[in-house]
Amino acid sequence: MVELPKAYEPQAVEARWYDFWLKHQCFAANPASAKPAYAIVIPPPNVTGMLHMGHVLNNTIQDILARKARMDGREVLWLPGTDHAGIATQAVVEKTLSQQGRMKHRDDLGREKFLEHVWAWKEKHGGIIIQQLKKLGCSCDWARERFTMDPDYTRCVQKAFVELYRKGLIYRGRRMVNWDPKARTALSDEEVEMLEQKGHLWHLQYPLLDEHDRPRAGEFLVVATTRPETMLGDEAVAVHPADPRYQKILGRKCLLPLQNKPIPIIADELVDPKFGTGCVKVTPAHDPADYEMGLRHQLPFTVVIGPDGRMTAAAGEKFAGLDRAKARQAVVQELTGLGLLLKIEDYVHNVGYSQRSQVPIEPYLSEQWFLKYPSVEPSIQAVAEGRIAFHPDRWGKTYSHWMHNLRDWCISRQLWWGHRVPVWYSRAEGQAGKIWCDLTPPPDPENWEQDPDVLDTWFSSWLWPFATMGWPEATETLKKFYPTTDLVTGPDIIFFWVARMIMAGFEFMGEVPFRNVYFTGIIRDKQGRKMSKSLGNSPDPLDLIGKYGADALRFGTMRSAPLGQDVLFDEKDVELGRNFCNKLWNACRFRQMQGGEVQGEIQPGLLTGDDQWILLKLDQAIREITAAFAEYRFNEATQTLYRFFWSEYCDWYIEASKAILSPQNTPARPDADARRANTLAVIDFVLSHTLRLFHPFLPFITEELWQGMGYHEDMPAAQGGQTIMSAPWPQPLDGDFRGHYGLNAAVLERVNARNDLVSQGRNLRREGNIPANKKVRFVFRPAHPVQPHDAEVLKLLLNAEALEIDPRHQPPKGTPSVQSELGCLYLPLEGLIDVAAEKGRLAKELEKAESEIAKTRQKLDNPAFTAKAPPHVLQTHQQRLVEWQTRSERLRQALAALED
C-alpha cells in the first residue's frame, strides 16, 4: 500500500470502488445459488425525480441490510427501479411545455403528441435518480432495473385489471369523487390531505315560500355555509325530521336567491339540529353528504362548478366562467346587495387539498372506475398474526384501522401518462353499453373505442414485488426470491403502497409479499419542518456527498435516525460522519506506519492487559452490533461502532499500545521485537474485524482500507479475498478463544482501574495548571505489585517525565494525589500548586462520595430491599458501598495531607 494521505479523500476512492463492484458483478443475484435468499425490492422513486434526504435515509438502510445479508452468507437480491408517477410527471411536463410556450393546455397538443413529449422527458431525466443512488453506494442488482411502464410491467397491470374486472371487483360507476381541478383528474381518498384552515361561516337567508310558492315578506330560512358559491347549485334545504322548530314548514319551499328557483324543504336524519340554525343547504352535485341526500330525496344534480374549477353556465350568466374563488366573492357581494347575507363568522374548519397540486379538492360527480379491495381478510390476518412484522410494530394499528374501514378505490385518472384502462366501449349499431375488457384489444377495433382514462399509479406499484420478478410466469427469480425479506419505506405510504401490496400479494401470488416492513422516520429540517421543494429547506444529497463523501452522509444520517422517529437533519451530522471516516482512516494509517507483517499470529503468552482488554471490547461490540441489527436498530449499531472505535480503540488501546510500538517508549527487553509483533497482530485482528463491522454503513472506505491494508490477502476469494462485501460477518469470540487468550473479567477490571488512574492523574495535571505538553514527574505508591507494562503505560499516558514507583512513599505535606484500586498517585509539585483550590476540589469529591454512601446505605438499611431484591443487585450495592467508603477515606487522607 502506498503511503496514505494525512486526511481521507473520499471522492476518487468512492468512484473507483463502485466501478470495481460493478465490474465484478458483486451486486448480481443468482437464483440458482444454494445460499439462503434475501430480497428487497426498492420503493421505486419517481422516474423524473431527484434524490432527496428521504431517499438517502431509505436507501442507505436498504443498502445496509443488503450488505449485511451478503456478509451473513445469503444470496441477496436488491431489485431497483423507478415509478412513472402519473400526476407528478405529467404535471412537470405540462408546466415545462406551457412555460416554453408550446401549449396552453395539453388538449392543444393531443394525446399522442403530448405523450411523445413525456417519453422524451423520461428518456432525458429518467436515469438521474438511478445515477444518484449509485453515488450513494447502493448495491442494487442494476441488470434487473424495472420501470412501471416497461412493456412487461404494463402487461402485469393489464392482467391484474382484467382478472379483477372478471371477478366483479372492478366496476365502473357514477359517483361523487375527489376532483383535482388543477390536474383535472379524479383522485383516491388517500390523495386528499385535510388541512385545517381559517375560513368563514356565511349565514344566508333564503326567502320562505308559502303553500302556494309565494314569498312571505320577512320570513326567511337561515342556512350557514363555508362555501357560498355552491348555493348556486342548491336543490333543497334540509332540517332534522324531529326538529320541532321546523315541523310546520316541512314540505314547503323556499326561494333560492340569485337563481330565483323554488327549492323544497326536506327532512333528513343527517342534519344536526344543534348546529347553527338547524337548517342545511343541500347542494347534491358539490358535496358528498349532500349527494347522499340528493339520492335519498331524488333531487336534481345541478353542476355549477366545472372540472376546471370554473363556474358553469348553470351557475347563471353573472357567474359562468368565473373561477370558484372569484365566484365566492361575487356571490357574497350579490347576496349582500340583496340584503340576504345575515352575518359572517370566523370559522376554523378542515378543507381537503390535493396532495399533489396543493389546491382545494372539488367534490365532483363523474363516471369512474372503482376497485373493491381483494384478499382483505388474509391481509389483515397476516399482519395481526405477525407473519408480516412491522418495525416499529405500532404501525400495525394504523394498518388495521384502515383495513377495517376500506372504501372502494377510485383507480381511474383523467390523465394521459400512465397505463390506459384496458376497456373498450362498443360503438357498433345496437351494441351500446357493450364492453370489451381483455389483455388484447378487440379484433375489430373500428367498432370500439378505448376508455380514455389511465390507472392510478399505485394500481401499478402495488404489483411491484412480483411484477418485477417476471410474474405471471413462475420464473426462477420468483421461486428463489419471493416473498421478499424486508421492505423499507416511509409510514406516509402505508395505505398507498404497503397495504395494497399485501393485498395484491395474496390476490395474485397467494402469499405475503414481504416478511418485514421497516418504517423510517420523516426527514425534517433543524426547525422540525418537513423537507420540501417549496420551502427550499432540503439540501441536495449530491452536494453533501461532494463535500463530505457518501460514507459520511450515510453514517451521519444513520447515527441520527432512531427507529420509528422523525429525523431532524443537520449538516453537522454529516460533518460528524466525515470526521469519523477520517478517524478510521488515520487509525489504519497509524497501523500502516508501524510496518511489519500483516495479520501475524497472536501469541497468548505475549499479550498485554491492553491487548486482552481491547479484544474483550471488540467481542462486546460484535455482540451489541449484531443484536442491534436483529432488531433494525441501526442508530444503536452506529453509536456502538462510534464508541468502540473512537473511545475504546483509538483513545485507549492505540495510545496504550504506543508503549510497546514506539521505540522511544519501549524499554530495552530481550522480547521487545516479539512483543511489538504481537501487538501488531492484535491491531490487525481488531482492525480487520472492525472494518467488516463498519462495511454495511461505510462501504467505500472499508473496501479501500480492507484491500489497502492487505486484509483481503489471506481470505478465500468468495469470503473477502476479492471484496470486503463478501467477507464473513464477525462472530463473537467463543469460549475457546477467550480461554486461550486469557480474556476474563479480572483483566477487564485491572485495565479499567489503570485507565481510571490515568484519567485522575490527568485531572491532577489540569488542576495544577500544568500545560499539556509539559512533562512532569509522578510518584506512584502501588497497593499491589504493579505490572511493568502498566507502569509504562501510566508514564506514557500521563505524559510523565518519570514515574517513580515507591511502595513506601511518604509524600511531603501539600502534595496532591489521587487514589485508585491500583494504588496512590502523587504529583510532587514542591508547593507550586494552589492549595486552596486543590482542597476545594477534594472537598467537592468527598461530598459526592458521602452522598453516594448515604444513598447506598439507605437502600441497604431497608429490610424490604435486602429481603426482596435479587442477590446480584444486593451484592452490587454492597460492593458499591465499600468502594465509596474506601474512596471517601482516601479523600480524607489526601485532604489531611494538604493541611499544615
Added chain:
RNA sequence: GCGCGCUUAGCUCAGUGGAAGAGCACUUCCUUCACACGGAAGGGGCCGCAGGUUCAAGUCCUGCAGCGCGCACCA
C-alpha cells in the same frame, strides 16, 4: 371527536425496572512522532406535571398539560 407519537444537558436526541448518557455547542490547556476532520481535563440535569404499582421508576400504570402526526361527511 377517535387513534398514534413526543416531552431527558444550551441544541439535537439515545436510554431494554437496579449508580442519569452521546454528539454538537461551551470553558481551559495542547500543534507531542495516526488524526486540529485531532488530543486532554472540565462545567452543565426537580428526566413535562400530579398521583399510583414496586424493595427499587427516566423506564410500568392512571390522569393532566404542551407540541406533532394520522383518521373522521358537523354545514
